[in-house]
Every structure is written in structure tokens, then in C-alpha cells.
Amino acid sequence: MGKRTALYQTHKALGAKIVDFGGWDMPLHYGSQIEEHRQVRRAAGMFDVSHMTVVDLRGAGARDCLRRILANDVGRLPGPGRALYSCMLTPDGGVLDDLITYWMDEQWYRVVVNAATRDKDLAWMREQASAFEVNLAERTDLAMLAVQGPRAVEIVAGVLDSRSREAAGALRPFQAVAAGGLFIGRTGYTGEDGFELILPADEAVARWEELREAGAAPCGLGARDTLRLEAGLNLYGSDMDESTTPLESGLGWTVAWQPEERRFIGREALEAQRARGVARRLVGLVLEGRGVLRDHQKVHAGDAGDGEITSGSFSPTLGRAIALARVPAGTGDRCTVEVRGRELAARVVEPPFVRNGRVLVELD
Amino acid sequence: MSEIPTELRYTSSHEWVEDQGDGTVTLGVTDHAQDALGDLVFVELPEVGQELAAGDACAVVESVKAASDVYAPVKGSVVEVNEELEEHPEYVNEDPYGKGWLVRLELAEGVGLDDLLDAAAYQAVVEAEEE
Numbered sequence: 001m002g003k004r005t006a007l008y009q010t011h012k013a014l015g016a017k018i019v020d021f022g023g024w025d026m027p028l029h030y031g032s033q034i035e036e037h038r039q040v041r042r043a044a045g046m047f048d049v050s051h052m053t054v055v056d057l058r059g060a061g062a063r064d065c066l067r068r069i070l071a072n073d074v075g076r077l078p079g080p081g082r083a084l085y086s087c088m089l090t091p092d093g094g095v096l097d098d099l100i101t102y103w104m105d106e107q108w109y110r111v112v113v114n115a116a117t118r119d120k121d122l123a124w125m126r127e128q129a130s131a132f133e134v135n136l137a138e139r140t141d142l143a144m145l146a147v148q149g150p151r152a153v154e155i156v157a158g159v160l161d162s163r164s165r166e167a168a169g170a171l172r173p174f175q176a177v178a179a180g181g182l183f184i185g186r187t188g189y190t191g192e193d194g195f196e197l198i199l200p201a202d203e204a205v206a207r208w209e210e211l212r213e214a215g216a217a218p219c220g221l222g223a224r225d226t227l228r229l230e231a232g233l234n235l236y237g238s239d240m241d242e243s244t245t246p247l248e249s250g251l252g253w254t255v256a257w258q259p260e261e262r263r264f265i266g267r268e269a270l271e272a273q274r275a276r277g278v279a280r281r282l283v284g285l286v287l288e289g290r291g292v293l294r295d296h297q298k299v300h301a302g303d304a305g306d307g308e309i310t311s312g313s314f315s316p317t318l319g320r321a322i323a324l325a326r327v328p329a330g331t332g333d334r335c336t337v338e339v340r341g342r343e344l345a346a347r348v349v350e351p352p353f354v355r356n357g358r359v360l361v362e363l364d
Numbered sequence: 365m366s367e368i369p370t371e372l373r374y375t376s377s378h379e380w381v382e383d384q385g386d387g388t389v390t391l392g393v394t395d396h397a398q399d400a401l402g403d404l405v406f407v408e409l410p411e412v413g414q415e416l417a418a419g420d421a422c423a424v425v426e427s428v429k430a431a432s433d434v435y436a437p438v439k440g441s442v443v444e445v446n447e448e449l450e451e452h453p454e455y456v457n458e459d460p461y462g463k464g465w466l467v468r469l470e471l472a473e474g475v476g477l478d479d480l481l482d483a484a485a486y487q488a489v490v491e492a493e494e495e
Contacts, residue, residue, distance in 0.1 A: 222429065
């Protein structure tokens with residue numbers, strides 16, 4: 001038996017198919033993964049993401065600590081109530097994890113890291129934090145719900161009390177607020193508008209039911225995966241890990257090189273790699289014909305060399321197989337993928353494939 | 365609880381077989397199999413005329429989650445495939461024993477269905493897996 005969120009029984013009662021995810025018993029889907037995917041693209045879906053690890057960093061040194069351990073720079077945030085996506089790197093420049101940091105007030109940052117990397121993340125952060133005046137607290141008392149889709153903002157607003165509703169209504173993308181015992185971030189992992197809500201675990205079931213009655217369809221981690229893939233958002237452990245740097249994972253944009261005097265962990269390794277030239281890059285693939293792309297299938301890019309699919313699946317929105325793949329830097333706009341002994345033609349595209357319900361890649 | 369029609373024969377790898385009474389059999393994947401796979405998005409079928417030994421991989425059903433081989437339950441040659449699945453792989457989910465059939469085989473000389481599981485035996489296989 002794995003670990004269970006406060007909503008486990010609720011998922012069971014809704015008929016969820018439960019699978020192990022990073023040591024947690026989580027819902028894969030509640031009947032149809034594709035239908036849940038479509039719900040998020042056209043209306044609103046709701047995910048229990050309480051398996052993710054919430055860590056609060058408090059103290060006068062919180063900001064300096066994060067400026068040291070994150071490749072992106074919380075110093076760039078214009079004020080509290082803002083969120084930042086970043087990689088946390090090893091000294092070699094490999095990706096330890098990717099995470100979201102919310103700057104809440106002068107002495108409080110909230111970080112959300114992946115469930116599967118919890119142990120190593122906490123150990124690493126604690127070790128690094130010892131050099132700063134900061135206290136780290138894992139918030140196992142909290143649950144986390146993501147409500148995503150074009151109707152998500154309206155649905156969440158409808159279940160909040162007037163004070164929280166006003167605060168949530170004022171949020172722009174990548175902003176967050178703590179109001180009325182609820183933490184609300186206008187963030188997500190689907191390529192759609194929406195909120196991520198962090199709340200006391202003992203309130204999760206009641207909130208979930210309210211949101212469901214208001215029209216947010218329960219969605220499992222299966223739909224979450226195809227949604228994030230369409231949105232061109234990396235999955236830790238598949239698209240990048242400690243053996244790859246952000247520069248070869250499509251995440252160069254998250255590395256804050258300026259100011260130069262900020263010596264974040266992994267910086268020297270990344271600078272050296274950048275100076276040498278980055279040999280591989282992460283791209284999107286769209287399969288031209290029928291079939292399904294899968295993780296670890298081999299990619300052939302002609303004279304440029306070979307690569308590998310890091311995340312592959314079927315895109316319900318495109319009606320085609322799509323993938324993220326790590327390929328040689330010189331790869332052109334066509335390649336082939338080895339699928340069960342056959343070479344299938346694919347186009348190389350710039351992710352995302354879909355954002356806010358719209359297809360962003362040309363299909364033919 | 366998955367549906368297991370009593371008039372069909374089964375394999376422990378979750379194929380069903382229907383005797384057409386004219387020397388041919390129709391086969392597909394069971395309700396239990398489609399449920400375990402989740403939404404199908406692609407079905408790869410054999411060529412008509414292809415000769416298969418019992419246990420040969422003869423089709424692939426792919427869901428959003430995974431690809432799974434379908435094995436020939438008996439020796440025979442492919443006489444027909446369900447071409448509608450090219451456009452509608454979801455038929456396998458919606459109606460695994462009907463619209464979602466995969467392949468029709470002409471049985472090889474002397475081949476019968478006696479070695480295959482009956483519904484009760486297949487039920488036991490499913491229950492053992494679900495434990």
C-alpha cells in the first residue's frame with residue numbers, strides 16, 4: 001500500500017482507477033482519460049495533487065538561500081505574491097528537480113517540489129539552507145488541488161467567500177495570494193488558465209465536493225500527463241534528470257545568468273557547457289501517420305545523429321501522436337522514429353503543441 | 365466487474381474467440397483487457413492472408429497509457445480484419461465483444477478450440493489477477 005492523500009476515499013467512491021505514482025496511491029482516471037483531458041481543454045477539470053511536496057522557507061535568509069540553490073532568480077520577482085518556475089541543480093549542472101516558488105512576504109517563500117523526488121530534495125535543501133538564516137518546514141498538513149480549464153477561474157470564484165474571491169479575482173497568471181485560510185496560485189500544469197489551491201488537508205474533501213458541484217470534473221494523473229505534454233511542459237524524471245542540464249532540456253529560458261555575481265549552484269557547469277556549445281536539445285515531435293510515440297523510442301535525425309523520445313503519447317487535441325525528444329543540436333525539421341522495428345516519419349516542432357485550447361503547431 | 369460472455373472461448377492473455385461454425389473464428393480482446401488498458405487510440409492489425417501459429421503476436425492495441433500485443437489463440441490464416449478500428453479504435457472500449465472485434469481467422473487443418481479456456485476458467489484468471 002502506498003501513501004494516500006486526504007482524498008483517497010473520495011477517489012475510490014468516484015470509481016477511480018488507482019495507480020502507484022512516486023509511492024502514492026493516486027487516481028489515474030475515473031473512467032476515461034481522454035474525456036477528462038477534453039474536459040480541461042473545453043471547460044474545467046480538477047486534480048488532486050496533494051502528493052506534491054509543499055515546503056515553506058521562512059526567515060531573513062530565505063531569499064538568499066533560494067538565490068543560491070535555484071537556477072532561476074527569485075530576485076527577479078517584482079514583489080510578493082509572485083510565482084517563479086525554476087530548476088534546482090547539482091554542482092555539475094544536472095537537474096535535481098524542477099519546482100515552483102511562490103514569494104509570499106519578505107520572510108516567507110513557499111516551494112512546491114515533485115513527490116517522487118521529495119526525499120532527496122528535502123535533504124539537499126536542508127543541507128544548503130544550513131548556511132543561511134532560514135527555517136525549512138515540510139507541510140504535510142496541507143492538501144493541494146489544481147482546477148484547470150477555461151471555466152476554472154469562474155468555478156473557483158463561485159465557491160470562495162467574498163474576501164478570498166476578491167483576492168483570487170485580482171490574480172494574474174503566475175501570481176498567488178494567501179487569503180481566508182486558503183493559498184491560491186494562478187498556476188498549473190495543463191496549458192490552460194486556472195488555479196492551484198493549497199489548503200488544510202482536513203478541508204480537502206469538502207472543497208473537492210463544492211468544486212465538483214460547481215462544475216469542475218474530477219481528472220486523474222493520466223489526463224494531467226497528456227495535458228502537460230500538449231502544453232510542452234517537462235516532466236521530471238522523463239524529460240530531464242540529474243544526467244541532463246536545463247540547457248539540453250528546453251529549459252535554458254529558466255536559467256537567470258544575470259546578475260553575473262549570483263553564484264547559484266550549477267552555474268559554473270552551465271557556463272562551461274554553454275561555452276563548449278550544447279550538443280543536444282529538447283524538441284517536440286508530431287508523428288505524421290498513424291501510431292503512438294512512447295518514451296525511450298529511438299529518433300533518427302539523419303546526418304545529425306540519433307536521439308531519444310523522453311515523453312511520448314497520443315494527443316487527444318491533435319488526434320496525433322506527439323512527443324518531447326532529446327535530439328542532436330543539428331537536427332532539422334524532419335526525423336524518423338523507430339516504432340516496433342519500423343521507421344515512422346515525424347516532424348520536428350517547437351513546443352508547446354497546444355495552449356489555451358488552441359493548436360499551435362502545423363499538422364501538415 | 366468485467367463482462368465474460370459464456371458462449372465464447374478465452375486465453376489467459378485476455379483474447380476472446382468466437383466460433384463462426386464455418387471453419388473460421390473471430391477474435392478480440394476481453395472487456396477486462398480493454399478496461400485495464402484504458403482509452404484505446406490506435407490498433408495495428410495484421411495483413412489478410414497472413415499465416416499465424418498459436419501464440420504469434422498478430423495485432424497491437426495501444427491506449428494513451430501503453431501498447432499491448434494481441435496473440436493468435438490458435439493456428440490459422442487471417443481472412444478479415446476490422447478496418448473500422450483504423451478510424452474508431454474506441455470501439456474496442458465501447459463494445460469489445462461486438463464492434464470492437466479485431467481479426468477473423470480461418471482455422472488451420474485439424475485445429476479446434478478445445479484447448480482454450482471456457483468462461484468459468486477465464487473468470488478464474490481474471491479474479492487471480494485482480495487479487
